[in-house]
Amino acid sequence: MSHSHLTISARKQGEYQSDDGASAPKQPRLKFGKSAEDTDKKGANRRLKDVEICVPIVYGTIAFYLGRKASESQSHKWTVYVRGATNEDLGVVIKRVVFQLHPSFNNPTRVVESPPFELSECGWGEFEIAISLFFHSDVCDKQVDLYHHLKLYPEDESGPQSTKKPVVMESYNEIVFPDPSENFLARVQNHPAVIVPRLPAGFNLPDPVPIENLHEKEKGDTKDHPHSQWFMNFSEADELLKLAAARQQVQAHIIKLRRQLSMMDGLPQLSKLPTGYEFT
Amino acid sequence: MDAKDILGLPKNSLPIPQEKKSRPPKDSQRKPDGISREVYALTGGLAPLMPAIDSSQLKKQPPKDEKITWQWLPFTNSARKDTLQLYHWVRVVNGVPPTGDYSFAKYNKSVDIVKYTDEEYEKYLNDPGWTKEETDQLFDLCQRFDLRFIVIADRFSSSRTVEELKDRYYSVCRAIVGARAPALGDISGNPLVKEPYNVSQEIERKRALSMVLSQTKHQERKDAEVLAEAKRITESRMAAKVAEESELPVPSNAGPESAERASFPGDTVSPSSNVQLPFATIASSALTADNASTLASLRMLRVYLRTYALDQMVQAASSSAGLRTIKRVEQTLQELGVNLKPRVPTKSVCAEHLELRKEILTLLNLQKQLQYKEAEGSSFRDGSYADTPSTPKRSNRGGDQDRTFVPDMSFGGERVGKRDQKRKAPGRLSEAPSSPAQSKRPRKLKASDL
Numbered sequence: 001m002s003h004s005h006l007t008i009s010a011r012k013q014g015e016y017q018s019d020d021g022a023s024a025p026k027q028p029r030l031k032f033g034k035s036a037e038d039t040d041k042k043g044a045n046r047r048l049k050d051v052e053i054c055v056p057i058v059y060g061t062i063a064f065y066l067g068r069k070a071s072e073s074q075s076h077k078w079t080v081y082v083r084g085a086t087n088e089d090l091g092v093v094i095k096r097v098v099f100q101l102h103p104s105f106n107n108p109t110r111v112v113e114s115p116p117f118e119l120s121e122c123g124w125g126e127f128e129i130a131i132s133l134f135f136h137s138d139v140c141d142k143q144v145d146l147y148h149h150l151k152l153y154p155e156d157e158s159g160p161q162s163t164k165k166p167v168v169m170e171s172y173n174e175i176v177f178p179d180p181s182e183n184f185l186a187r188v189q190n191h192p193a194v195i196v197p198r199l200p201a202g203f204n205l206p207d208p209v210p211i212e213n214l215h216e217k218e219k220g221d222t223k224d225h226p227h228s229q230w231f232m233n234f235s236e237a238d239e240l241l242k243l244a245a246a247r248q249q250v251q252a253h254i255i256k257l258r259r260q261l262s263m264m265d266g267l268p269q270l271s272k273l274p275t276g277y278e279f280t
Numbered sequence: 281m282d283a284k285d286i287l288g289l290p291k292n293s294l295p296i297p298q299e300k301k302s303r304p305p306k307d308s309q310r311k312p313d314g315i316s317r318e319v320y321a322l323t324g325g326l327a328p329l330m331p332a333i334d335s336s337q338l339k340k341q342p343p344k345d346e347k348i349t350w351q352w353l354p355f356t357n358s359a360r361k362d363t364l365q366l367y368h369w370v371r372v373v374n375g376v377p378p379t380g381d382y383s384f385a386k387y388n389k390s391v392d393i394v395k396y397t398d399e400e401y402e403k404y405l406n407d408p409g410w411t412k413e414e415t416d417q418l419f420d421l422c423q424r425f426d427l428r429f430i431v432i433a434d435r436f437s438s439s440r441t442v443e444e445l446k447d448r449y450y451s452v453c454r455a456i457v458g459a460r461a462p463a464l465g466d467i468s469g470n471p472l473v474k475e476p477y478n479v480s481q482e483i484e485r486k487r488a489l490s491m492v493l494s495q496t497k498h499q500e501r502k503d504a505e506v507l508a509e510a511k512r513i514t515e516s517r518m519a520a521k522v523a524e525e526s527e528l529p530v531p532s533n534a535g536p537e538s539a540e541r542a543s544f545p546g547d548t549v550s551p552s553s554n555v556q557l558p559f560a561t562i563a564s565s566a567l568t569a570d571n572a573s574t575l576a577s578l579r580m581l582r583v584y585l586r587t588y589a590l591d592q593m594v595q596a597a598s599s600s601a602g603l604r605t606i607k608r609v610e611q612t613l614q615e616l617g618v619n620l621k622p623r624v625p626t627k628s629v630c631a632e633h634l635e636l637r638k639e640i641l642t643l644l645n646l647q648k649q650l651q652y653k654e655a656e657g658s659s660f661r662d663g664s665y666a667d668t669p670s671t672p673k674r675s676n677r678g679g680d681q682d683r684t685f686v687p688d689m690s691f692g693g694e695r696v697g698k699r700d701q702k703r704k705a706p707g708r709l710s711e712a713p714s715s716p717a718q719s720k721r722p723r724k725l726k727a728s729d730l
Binding site: 254 | 622
């Protein structure tokens with residue numbers, strides 16, 4: 001099945017690209033850029049400038065106090081994880097995640113080869129966990145490193161710890177691929193975990209070449225994750241509102257000051273703002 | 281931990297786990313072997329770089345078959361030119377004293393100094409600045425003191441600087457070597473020929489070195505800042521070059537940039553241009569250059585985090601601002617209730633955050649300008665305005681002064697009082713936050729202000 005896919009894609013490319021190895025693109029209108037690694041056989045590895053693929057993720061830890069089962073060296077059971085911000089399957093982009101734990105742990109370098117990308121352990125100490133994301137070959141050959149401080153003890157130290165309510169610490173971030181390969185784009189165009197901008201009209205992507213070892217059978221999303229009830233909510237709406245309000249305040253103050261300055265000069269009031277500072 | 285639990289006391293367990301973890305690795309370092317802990321501590325807790333004696337040697341016993349005696353015997357030193365005979369204790373093994381030269385004779389090393397004949401001096405070594413006697417004395421001292429020029433300079437009869445002595449010595453050697461060599465090719469590898477002594481360069485180098493050594497901490501810091509600034513400028517220039525070579529961003533991005541650039545020449549041409557407008561547009565065009573180069577460098581990466589991109593853009597936007605200004609921007613953000621680092625850094629949130637920061641920078645700049653203007657205005661007001669009617673064109677104070685006076689000029693001197701009022705009025709009517717003469721720095725923006 002994959003073989004026939006290949007031939008179809010080759011034919012499709014032939015429609016609008018005569019020479020795979022040509023250094024100058026034949027259609028200047030479509031913004032194709034060639035990267036140094038484009039000695040690859042497939043034209044599907046051509047990279048697309050001005051198409052930014054964005055993968056919103058949330059990473060962090062959740063820690064449960066073990067209560068009666070706690071010992072001196074193992075007082076908490078915690079899980080460190082990387083999930084899609086909307087709990088979608090990240091396996092389409094991320095190939096594996098490496099969690100680097102404190103050296104006091106056995107085999108502190110833990111590799112997770114398939115989603116959900118998480119790791120659970122027992123311990124008593126808080127430390128910084130290094131999380132390295134490795135992507136599929138058609139996505140990016142560079143890794144991305146994140147750092148997260150494992151939090152076991154709650155903010156308010158009043159009273160004994162509950163075994164029911166965990167301590168959750170999550171951070172939101174977005175992985176940006178500024179010039180993705182065609183194959184990657186074709187593969188994830190309609191995937192819910194990935195934000196792909198609208199492509200210009202008449203833009204034809206070849207059929208994607210599937211990635212080896214893509215775990216399509218097992219569920220990689222975290223929608224029904226046992227801890228999903230504790231996941232934090234990250235909505236940009238609140239922040240946008242606050243920012244917009246702040247900007248309005250600042251802009252109003254700017255106008256006032258400009259008015260003052262112009263009055264001091266004895267000039268008629270400036271009726272319009274200079275370009276570049278428009279109200280949104 | 282359990283005791284506290286039982287008692288129901290609050291825990292302050294956060295710092296302890298960290299300490300426990302850091303202590304074990306340190307303890308293992310402290311264990312010395314072979315010698316007692318106190319003795320090891322005498323060395324400062326650190327082992328010497330190279331062991332002087334192998335620890336096994338310390339407990340060794342001398343071999344039983346050797347009979348050792350110590351005798352007071354005479355000895356000679358081959359390093360001495362006379363035949364002085366001194367005495368010292370010698371370790372005699374089985375009645376046989378040790379053979380060989382005095383053990384320290386081998387340390388008597390000296391430098392081979394060139395020796396020239398009088399003939400050679402006449403032929404090659406004549407120099408207007410040096411007499412033969414001086415040159416001979418120099419060479420004698422060089423021989424005696426093994427080219428230790430500081431000592432030689434001290435012993436030299438006339439007061440010549442170290443550089444002068446070195447210069448004379450090396451040029452003489454060079455000339456001799458050149459004269460004695462059968463062919464030029466033989467000596468081209470000689471360092472005397474390849475790299476001749478450069479007096480002026482040496483003097484300059486030593487002066488610069490002494491300047492660096494005598495720099496105060498304050499100067500050091502300033503130098504470091506200047507270098508960092510220069511580095512940043514060259515980097516941004518390089519990135520700007522890359523930005524030019526790579527394709528320009530999608531039209532929606534280029535729109536405001538080109539609009540700003542278009543407005544810039546237009547504004548400076550118009551006669552009613554304020555002092556502030558060119559200032560603002562200069563700042564904005566510099567900003568767009570920074571932004572463009574940062575965007576270009578981000579695009580060079582195959583992958584990056586949104587937070588990283590925001591940090592880079594914020595840095596680029598505040599590159600022209602000093603540390604204090606940046607702190608004030610952050611303070612303003614806090615007062616407005618905005619997180620310094622967005623909690624949900626999506627593309628639009630980061631864009632808004634960046635724009636907000638830029639607007640705050642503009643605001644702070646305007647406040648500064650206003651403050652300067654008010655300070656200027658008040659100091660001018662206090663000055664003599666009786667003079668001003670006779671000096672219609674004074675351009676040294678900037679454009680605003682000319683403008684305020686041109687209309688008044690036509691009315692003549694009797695308008696002095698009115699002029700004064702006219703100038704003061706704008707100040708009163710405007711909602712200036714504080715009286716100009718007293719304010720030391722612009723009032724910070726408070727939410728309650730607006």
